[in-house]
Amino acid sequence: MTAPTDVTPRRARLAPDWLLRTEVGLCPCGCLGKPRRRNLVARTLRGLSELVRRAMFSDDVAGAPGLLPRLDARVKVVTLLGLVVVAAFLRSIPMLGAMYVAAVAVAWMSRLPLRSFLARVWLFVPVFTGFVVLPATLNVVTPGTIVVPLGTWLGGSVGFTAEGLESAGLIVMRVALSTSLVVLLTLTTPWARLLAALRSLRVPTTVILVVAMAYRYVFHLLTAVDDMYTARRARTVGRDLDFRSGRRFVAASAGALFGKAHALSEEVYLAMVARGFTGEVRLLERNRVATRDVIWCVMCTLAAAAVLWGDRVVG
Amino acid sequence: MGAECTHCSPGPVHRTVAWLQSRRIWRGGDPGGDVHIPDGYLSPQTCAVMYGAAVPFWLAGARRLRKVVKTRFVPLLALGAAYCFLVMMFNIPVPDGTTAHAVGGVLVAVLLGPWAAVIAVSVALGIQALFFGDGGVLAFGANCCNMAVAMTFTGYAVYKVMAGRAPLTAPRRAIAAGVGAYVGINVAALCAAIEFGLQPDLFYKTTASGAHVPLYAPFHLSQTVPAMLLAHLLVAGVAELVLTAGVITYLQRANLPILRINQRTVSERDGERVGAASRVPLRGLLVGLGALLALVPLGLLAAGGAFGEDRPGDLDLKRYGLDAVPSGLARYSDFWSRALLPGYDFRHGAHPNVGYYVSAVVGTVLVAGLMFVAFRLATLAHRRRRTAPARVTAVEVGNERVEV
Numbered sequence: 001m002t003a004p005t006d007v008t009p010r011r012a013r014l015a016p017d018w019l020l021r022t023e024v025g026l027c028p029c030g031c032l033g034k035p036r037r038r039n040l041v042a043r044t045l046r047g048l049s050e051l052v053r054r055a056m057f058s059d060d061v062a063g064a065p066g067l068l069p070r071l072d073a074r075v076k077v078v079t080l081l082g083l084v085v086v087a088a089f090l091r092s093i094p095m096l097g098a099m100y101v102a103a104v105a106v107a108w109m110s111r112l113p114l115r116s117f118l119a120r121v122w123l124f125v126p127v128f129t130g131f132v133v134l135p136a137t138l139n140v141v142t143p144g145t146i147v148v149p150l151g152t153w154l155g156g157s158v159g160f161t162a163e164g165l166e167s168a169g170l171i172v173m174r175v176a177l178s179t180s181l182v183v184l185l186t187l188t189t190p191w192a193r194l195l196a197a198l199r200s201l202r203v204p205t206t207v208i209l210v211v212a213m214a215y216r217y218v219f220h221l222l223t224a225v226d227d228m229y230t231a232r233r234a235r236t237v238g239r240d241l242d243f244r245s246g247r248r249f250v251a252a253s254a255g256a257l258f259g260k261a262h263a264l265s266e267e268v269y270l271a272m273v274a275r276g277f278t279g280e281v282r283l284l285e286r287n288r289v290a291t292r293d294v295i296w297c298v299m300c301t302l303a304a305a306a307v308l309w310g311d312r313v314v315g
Numbered sequence: 316m317g318a319e320c321t322h323c324s325p326g327p328v329h330r331t332v333a334w335l336q337s338r339r340i341w342r343g344g345d346p347g348g349d350v351h352i353p354d355g356y357l358s359p360q361t362c363a364v365m366y367g368a369a370v371p372f373w374l375a376g377a378r379r380l381r382k383v384v385k386t387r388f389v390p391l392l393a394l395g396a397a398y399c400f401l402v403m404m405f406n407i408p409v410p411d412g413t414t415a416h417a418v419g420g421v422l423v424a425v426l427l428g429p430w431a432a433v434i435a436v437s438v439a440l441g442i443q444a445l446f447f448g449d450g451g452v453l454a455f456g457a458n459c460c461n462m463a464v465a466m467t468f469t470g471y472a473v474y475k476v477m478a479g480r481a482p483l484t485a486p487r488r489a490i491a492a493g494v495g496a497y498v499g500i501n502v503a504a505l506c507a508a509i510e511f512g513l514q515p516d517l518f519y520k521t522t523a524s525g526a527h528v529p530l531y532a533p534f535h536l537s538q539t540v541p542a543m544l545l546a547h548l549l550v551a552g553v554a555e556l557v558l559t560a561g562v563i564t565y566l567q568r569a570n571l572p573i574l575r576i577n578q579r580t581v582s583e584r585d586g587e588r589v590g591a592a593s594r595v596p597l598r599g600l601l602v603g604l605g606a607l608l609a610l611v612p613l614g615l616l617a618a619g620g621a622f623g624e625d626r627p628g629d630l631d632l633k634r635y636g637l638d639a640v641p642s643g644l645a646r647y648s649d650f651w652s653r654a655l656l657p658g659y660d661f662r663h664g665a666h667p668n669v670g671y672y673v674s675a676v677v678g679t680v681l682v683a684g685l686m687f688v689a690f691r692l693a694t695l696a697h698r699r700r701r702t703a704p705a706r707v708t709a710v711e712v713g714n715e716r717v718e719v
Binding site: 040044051085136141144145161166176177182183186191194206209212213215218243246248252254255258259261264269272277278 | 353354355356358359362377386387389390391392393394395396397398400401402404405406407408409410414419422426434438439441442444445446447448451452453515520522524526527528529530531532533534535538557558560561562564565566569570573576
């Protein structure tokens with residue numbers, strides 16, 4: 001089993017080793033053991049730990065000294081989301097590709113673990129987007145000039161069309177680029193700063209407060225779910241849950257979770273009132289735009305203008 | 316890895332899966348259940364329109380909640396959103412032995428009301444998009460329109476209509492919530508399919524040879540709608556139904572005060588009536604029936620015969636390769652001519668318009684009367700069953716939990 005690769009060198013990691021390690025089977029070689037379907041309890045537990053892993057990982061990376069982590073959060077939100085919009089308007093593959101190369105370069109300069117940055121996009125995009133888009137390259141969906149004929153089916157010739165392939169390339173590149181840009185933002189900005197940035201961009205304070213509290217209590221409620229599921233797993237010996245008992249267990253745990261969430265919301269409200277909450281929300285803001293932020297803004301604007309111009313020429 | 320393993324002898328597929336999983340590339344995915352649209356599939360223009368469509372619902376929801384629950388709404392919505400977020404992570408069993416994920420929008424709508432659900436689901440989707448990169452940032456408006464608005468409101472409407480005045484502990488409420496969730500997720504999928512399907516017709520570029528290259532999602536409506544609906548009717552809808560109906564059943568048994576948050580005027584058991592709200596549905600029904608009866612003359616304006624109601628003499632026999640009307644059809648087609656109002660008319664046919672109208676009224680009264688008798692009988696049978704000893708334990712459980 002490989003050691004965790006997502007390590008930032010200069011700063012102690014928050015995420016413990018065991019959390020970053022892949023869950024191994026009983027077999028000591030690290031293979032899956034018997035290739036058996038995980039039951040729903042194990043799957044949900046795995047999903048939960050994956051969530052915590054991702055949250056802690058992004059907090060680890062966001063604290064690293066790189067290009068993007070040092071920029072002002074507001075500047076990052078505006079520029080990177082602006083580039084997502086620009087990417088949505090592009091209509092030629094070379095320009096999308098150029099932007100993607102630039103995004104990878106920025107990730108490298110931000111000292112993000114490059115392998116996982118590339119893998120996250122390129123092993124996700126072909127599997128989901130690629131399979132979905134693949135039939136669209138046939139002349140059945142996208143009529144046009146057939147470049148790779150696949151013979152005659154049901155009385156008509158079938159094959160990949162140039163138009164279909166170009167369209168598939170466009171969508172795959174665009175999904176890859178948009179995903180990368182959002183990943184760049186989320187991996188290099190701690191969530192507290194991201195929320196503060198949204199606040200200074202005129203998102204209503206109430207929304208910010210609700211999102212912040214929701215994000216906080218996701219992890220609180222997650223421990224409750226984790227307790228219920230771990231207890232269930234510990235009590236289960238032998239056969240997996242069948243449909244009927246699985247259904248009852250999921251419904252009961254979701255129902256109990258709602259009871260807990262509601263009781264907690266009442267307690268939190270009383271605690272807020274006790275500390276003087278009147279419905280007015282004030283957030284601490286740190287507004288400091290440094291020279292590097294200005295340079296970054298100018299570079300992003302120039303890059304956006306360049307690709308839009310190039311897109312006009314090429315496309 | 317795997318090659319020198321003495322505990323197992325993994326084949327090539329197993330080894331590939333193990334490699335993919337060990338590199339966190341593939342987690343062994345769940346089928347269906349995902350209506351989250353990532354960025355890149357929808358044009359920016361569509362995204363802008365969907366944001367525009369979602370904003371009024373957010374504003375209306377926030378205003379309404381601020382009025383109803385006052386300052387309490389911040390923690391209520393925050394915990395509601397956190398709950399939504401976690402419910403989306405639950406693996407729900409589906410009858411074929413696999414599991415799927417649910418959205419839970421209709422569940423929250425039934426528990427907290429549709430406006431709270433709009434905000435809670437939107438916040439949960441926002442956290443997914445912004446902090447975890449699931450679902451697009453540009454497509455956030457579209458995702459909210461599908462899952463936070465269309466799904467919750469249609470699902471909740473179905474729930475309200477089906478649950479009617481049933482008491483809080485009635486199985487009918489759980490079934491209504493489940494069916495509402497099933498309808499809701501399918502409406503969300505239909506909306507997503509329409510958004511996808513419009514892209515190739517609206518946004519394309521023309522090549523030198525005159526062919527169209529779709530710029531965003533490439534499939535047409537005729538392909539996206541069946542594909543999305545098939546997955547959701549068979550898998551994701553079932554997961555949503557199982558979760559929603561199951562949670563309501565559980566809360567009926569274990570935590571009734573929670574169900575009362577959003578249904579204050581509904582009685583807990585049969586025979587109790589809370590408030591004067593019970594009269595309204597009957598009045599609504601009578602008004603609706605009256606309106607339909609008033610519109611009956613529309614049927615007289617329509618020309619031609621109704622589809623599938625031809626007389627044997629009107630049939631185009633040659634089209635079906637027949638020489639004469641089949642003897643069985645000829646013999647039985649006149650059977651109902653001895654009815655009270657044959658052909659929606661009096662027997663002598665002197666006043667066809669009056670006959671048509673009287674037929675409508677008689678038919679309505681007959682159907683309503685039959686339904687009334689049937690429901691009375693069903694209610695009586697239900698009451699008789701509820702007086703059995705099994706009922707006592709349910710009440711005890713209910714009382715115990717009130718203290719919680």
